[in-house]
Amino acid sequence: MIDDERICVLGVDDRPGNLIALEAVLETLGITFVKANSGQEALEFVLEKEFALILMDVQMPDMDGFETASLMRGNRKTEHIPIIFVTAINFQQRHVFKGYNTGAVDYLFKPIDAQILRSKVQVFIELFRQKEILKHKAMELERANRHILAQQRALKTSTMRFTTAFDQSFQFMAILDARGRVLELNALAKELCDAARRNTVGQYLWDILCLGNAEQHQSLQAIVERAMAGEATNDEAVFYDRNKEMHSFLRTVSPVRDETGEMLFIAVQGQDISKRKKAEEDKQKLEAQLRQSQKMEAIGTLAGGISHDFNNILTIILGSAEMAIRVSGGDHEFDRYIERIIMAANKAKDLIQQILIFTRQSDVQRVTFPPVNIIKESVKLLRASLPSSIEIIQKIDSRSGPIVADPTQFHQILLNLCTNGFHAMEATGGILTISLDSVTFDQPVMRGGDEIKAGTYVRLTVRDTGAGISPQHLARIFDPYFTTKEVGKGTGMGLAIVHGIVKGNGGFIEVESEPANGSAFFVHIPLAEGAGEDRNPADPANSNGGESILLVDDDEVFLKMTGVMVEMLGYRAVSRREGSQALELVRENPNDYDLVMMNHVLSGVTGIELSDKMREIRPDLPIIICTNPGSAALTGASAGKPVVADMAC
Template sequence: MSKKINILGVDDKPENLLALEAVLEDLNINLIKASSGEEALECLLRVDCALILMDVMMPGLGGYETAKLIRSREKSRQIPIIFITAINPEQEHVFKGYDCGGVDYLFKPIVAEVLRNKVSIFVELFQQRKRLKDKAQELQIANDHISMQQQELCQSEVRFRTAFEQSFQFMAILDPAGRVIELNKLAQKLCGIYTGSLVGQFLWNICWVGQDDENMKLRRAIDRAAEGECICDEATFTDIKGSTRFLYRSVSPVKDESGKVVYITVQGHDITDKVIAENEKRNLEILLQQAQKMEALGALAGGIAHDFNNVLSVIIGNADLAVNSCDRSSPQLQFLNRIHEAGRKARELVKQILSFSRQAEIEKVVLQPSQVLVESIKLLRSSIPTTIEIVQDIDPQCGAILADPTQYHQIIMNLCTNAFHAMEEKGGKLMIGLCREDVDYRYYHDLGLKPGGYAHLIVEDNGYGIDKEHLEKIFDPYFTTKEKGKGTGMGLAIVHGIVKGHGGVIHVDRKDNEGTAFHVYLPLVNREGDQKEEPLDVLSYGSEHILLVDDEEPLLEMVKNMLELMGYQVTSCISSRDALHVFEQSPDTFDLVITDQTMPGMTGFELAGKILSIRTGMPIVLCTGYSPNISRKSIAALGIKELVLKPLALDEFSNVIRRAIDQAD
């Protein structure tokens, strides 16, 4: 078994040193522990070490101060130092560490595999430097005793040549000025473009011909090594096949007994696969972070929706009550109608928020896309600067589609927002069109469209356009070319998903630096008569007895007034437990139960289950502002007749109540 190589670990926390020892125990090294900078300096007087793992923040002598003292000593100045820190990896901290003699940084929490790999490399480099130094000493002795040790010298040369040529690393031996003395086969491959003799040439002139930045970086490292410094860094270069490669290298001085630099060794190995793997891991972490953001947004949207829908219920409901109690000739009626309309728009806004965060049920209805488009443009005009002109070409008779109104609005807003960002800097023209497109089999080959009629939406801008190499990625989740803060890369991915979910196709046309046009095709339906809208003042009345349950008093009072306006007899309860007690006393008295879902002590769903266990078939209407665990399928399975999503206007509410009662008769 080979002799263990010493590594010095410096940290004022014993548990951190024990953790380092546990991670590195299988590397055949001896971890010497020092709890302070002072103790580390004392250890280095007694023990030779291949590497120092140094904590930055320590009482007394900190990591940077200790590193400076280590570098000031002849015996220890060549020992590589890796700083370990929990502070933010800001440039000023990193540069300070390098100025103090550090060769690398590890940031807490430390990834065990990264630590083992880095330590293994430095241990291996230490061993190789020691072998090269020993070899240089052997050669010097051989020069003094050449006649007596000729055979041993030859054998030594064979061993050296075998290790040198068969090494898996790039290896070069230079004179102190940086001229090539020896290159192994891997090193010669890096100089494959250069023609002529390699020996005697400056390494930075022959290594990567035409890659000036990397060669200048190599020259600076060799110059520092000529002054006695050890340098470890990474190089990025293009190989003879045109592929980008990554090389981890060390540039080290070899000194004679007097301390004079007699050779410089350059060693390195290809870490391209490792870099690619780390980049892939980093990208996956970014995707995970984005997914977590979306999850958090969904939770936030749900909370907002629940509270805001309760507020909107009071606003819309009281506006309905005021309209119905107001004389039709009253000048106040127009103001009440505006309140009611604003409440409806706010309700649609909440639906958009829930749709974006994937928290809302998709409800496809037959709709006129031209109407949604006109309303969306009104909203868009107020949110983008006047430097962008909006040009409309909308055919109101293009036909009807079967779609979720909120999601169709989302398609429009996302595409128009992207167009706005493309023209934000210089202004421009945003062209929005809608027409009927009757396609035949030719379109199937071009766009994948089946023959038939389509509502063709066009959103076109004259901004900076989309680069050709990005065209295939624009619908990928989280792909974005926008600067940080301008987008998450989810907009077009969501649009693509919505269009596909509605049986349509989205296509993009681009011109270099001349703008972009998105084309959305959604199939038309011949069911325009299915879309029925009842006027606001058409109410369904009744005289039945209703048990009303809600834990918010303003909402409870407003709904009670609504029901009494429709002619119903109402018993109201402000808690689910009170309501259950009232129902248990006289279950046959009531014709309908209307209950809120989110209540303390007992939810509406739980209350409904207890009521149905007392009286099977009891008509129940469950109301909710937002409940992710409640769906129409789950309430139907329990036996609840209707699910009402707040806020609901008076006319809609009256029809739901009447339908629930009549179905039970």
Template sequence: MVDNSGEIMVVDDTLENLRLLTDMLSSEGYKVRPTQEPGLALDSALAAPPDLFLLDVKMPGIDGYELCRRLKQDKRTAEVPVIFVSALQELHDRVRGFEVGGVDFISKPIQREEVLARVKNHLQLRRMQKNLEEIVAERTVELQNAYETVRKNEVRYRSLFNDALDMVHIVGLDGKIIDANLAELQTLGYSEEEYIGMPLLDIVHPDEREKTAAVLRRVFSGETVRNYETVFVAQAGELINVELNAFPQIEGGRVIFERAIIRNITERKKEEKEKKKLEHQLFQTQRLEAIGTLAGGIAHDFNNILSPILGYAELVQQKLSIGSELWREQQAIIDAGNRAKELVQQILSISRQGEHERRPLQIHLIVKEALKLLRASIPTTIEIRQDIQATSGVVHADPTKIHQIIMNLCTNAYHAMQETGGILGVSLRVINVEKNGEFFLAMLLPPGRYLRLEVSDTGYGMEKKILDRIFDPYFTTKGQGQGTGLGLAIAQGIVLGYGGHISVYSSPGAGSVFHVYLPYVESSPAESCSTKQEPLPVGNEKILLLDDEEVIVAMGQKILEDLGYRVTTLTSSKDAWQLLRDQPDFFDLIITDMTMPDMTGLDLADKYLALRPNASIILCTGFSKLVNGDQAKASGMRGFLMKPISRKELAKTVRRVLDDNPQRR
């Protein structure tokens, strides 16, 4: 028996076509709902969906394609088949109909037999689809009943399940949580009623959901996944790092659910992160030491080159009229030489090997002075906010270097805000670093009191890849001509040389904060004293001048002889030792370079002091890792000079050393 049951909605704006189709279908026993208005058809269909749609294509307002698209967008009518009835014959018209969701296309003028055959076929297909959906629904109920049976059968294991310290859960094939133990509920902050039935991916961090969904698919395909790490989000928003082992539960040859054992590894991840920070800090320190070794070699050679340049420039200038054109040109040479000398000091600051004047210092005055200087040079769009404790205490430092640190950090902050403006914050306060205090800070600094200088900005911030290189010498994100890339490297070198630490916190769009920690000193700051200019001291004593660089020897001899001294020069430490050994009491003063072939200046001095313990000796060096001012003094030197040496510096040091030795001949 032919089954012609079914309700068909016919939509055509042409009344003649509408009546023709309605009569044709009604005569075959179908229930027909005809309408000429597409909008009314849509409302009617959504209110009571039919079993089949017959749609004309060309209609005013909403055409058949648009009506079909809207029907397919609503879940109430999305599965109802749509047949287009149109006079359009082109292939692209038919393709468009299928693209919007149509299942068939009948061309006008219509043929009765064709229409009835196509309607019959699609209604039968629709009935078969509904039957399948009912079967699936029944099967779903059966599976849910199976899950429930499994759950009831596992009651005897419930105690073990809930007593486990690790989190345990079961997830169904639909991705929803079927069961979870107390450890998981407590860790994530859910009640059992809230948690059971929740999609697993809802508790996974959004950044991890795609990977976790892929893992679930692997398990549902029968694969065991071990040691998979992801991030859960607790109900209160806390991020929890977890490591899970997931297993497929197989019954009757097919997977019925996933079960997983999950370990909370949040603390382990924190420790790993801190370890990486320390490893990175160690790497930076080792890299800085390597740069320092190179810097020391460059400084030695460069200072030896600068010595005759500055020395002879000063000698020539002495012979010129002050203020004359030649005098000014000579001064330009001296100024350039001094800038080169300062560059060497900056290189040594990076490697923490420079010699600085260090004394007890209240740096809050220097901070305020630097900020006044900055205020005059940066735009008014940048606000400077100060929180400077006047009682912040004392550190042992060189005021010039502290000023350099402040200017470098504040200039860096200004550059980050020069386009948009913002707030430059500077604070100074005393903090305590305790043995069991903040983990990262305590691992880098010995326990005790520290003065913390904080410089912050509200600029564009920095990405991690830039943060990792921020203290690298010559690394800069500024354009050409806007910076050398040495500022932060120099600041770090100075701070580490003082036994302190410098750190930076930043992220894109959140600005940057620099923290400088300097050891606190329990003493009063040294009073500053002024010196007045005096004529260069002179003398007539006998001096042995020793350096393996002939041009330096010649220049030094000229300066000393102009000051009245009687000078003997040598370029060989072996020859000098032979002369001193043969005539130990002949010279009033020995001036020797440190680094020479065959015998260093320090070795020569040791031998000479063994012959003449009260000898006056000045040790000079372009740079040496073997000796500094304090070490030279401890070795018996009465003076220590760093090249390049100015005429004034040499004259004063020679006179002081000679006058301070009452036992010289």
């Protein structure tokens, strides 16, 4: 309620006595009566305060009541204030109408009846009071409306945030009603449910998800039914998208209740862990490869050590055999036996080289060779190792020219392709055909997205009559670790290695295959430039002989054999088993030696260290260091130094 003392009534009269009389009559109403002695003063009051009513005399000097009322009605701030004219003259009707026209709501004529005055004033006070109450309520409604609008904006913002987070979440999210029917799906869930082509709202989730099999379908239905009974579930599941690609998900299905415990809806969430699982699988593969690599490194280290000692033995055998031929006196029968020893020793040497290449202890050595002989030798090995259910057919064009490659790598290409063909025919048997011919391209051609240079290529073809390769797998067969074989039948690296070797030699490989109709691999390697020319370099002119060669090796037998061979060639050999002894000889007589030949592995010192010390004494001293093939220590240590690393020892 509004306090009456706060309600103001303005009295306007140029005679103070009249105003006092009015104030006395209205005193019992409990209001505030404000007195103005002129129209100008009245105008100032109404601009400062709010009045419930104005009691104004008509006859006033300077500005009469009509003019004052007219000015009040012309101001938006005061136009609403009711005015009662109080006058003792001008009872004529025209004056009364003039007063109403200027904004008066009533007239009081003097002498004024006190009861009538209070009654009329009381009416306007009550009207003012009700107006103020309405104004107050309007303000409260306005505040309430602003609060509601603010809440609506906050709710809209919150809803927008939720909708954005819901739709843009990388998780599968679905909201189901208490019976398991779809209320809302986020973007990922819509994609998996193919919501763009069908209505999903109101459907059971297990009826619209592509679960792949009945077991997964029943599993989801059972989990949702448990959620309907109030039980939450976490498990792993498999979904299929509309492209039939499989996705592994961590799935959570849980009921959501209000504060009274009543179920509002069922929330289904799924986190796609396909990439994580693939990463874990890749990690396991890498760990397996690392373990295999470490095994191969250990084998390689062992093979490197064995090959060093074995090469020393072979050197003694070969050296002794060559010396035996020199002293045989022309006994041809005896020479044939010795030549067989030399042939066998050279094969053993090549075998060691292959072992070192296999264990990555030897560098790739590209030479010019005809692949015919390697194919024939490989076929012999294959016939002995493959079962009788696999028939091997050779179609070798002996006119196929030589290629420039590593013979061991070419052998690996052939064995990998043949092994691949054998696995394709292992269950049923079949025919393995190995062909060699040549093909010429008169101009560059495109093969597998690469431009192949014009020229002649030696073509190796390996064809099997096995199960063939499906089109979707054909594009991936050269990918590392890709395999369709059973566990234990392959690592997925065989064809990748073949592809890498062929590309590394400037060639290319093509494949033809159909399911149930076998496969054919065509390996093209460029024909060696100048094929048919004599590539054997002329023997260097023999020196005059008599030069002094210092031999250093801790193997006494090897040292003696090398010394004999050097002397047979017309040189003078000086042998020492200890590096310190050899160094002392050079220090005492640095110019007495035309060449130093030493083993890289010596007791107490390496060949590199010993050669450095000798070079400090005599910088121009020629030195040959004999070492195991592919010695990383020698290769790294001799970088930038004039030291010859002989791979033959």
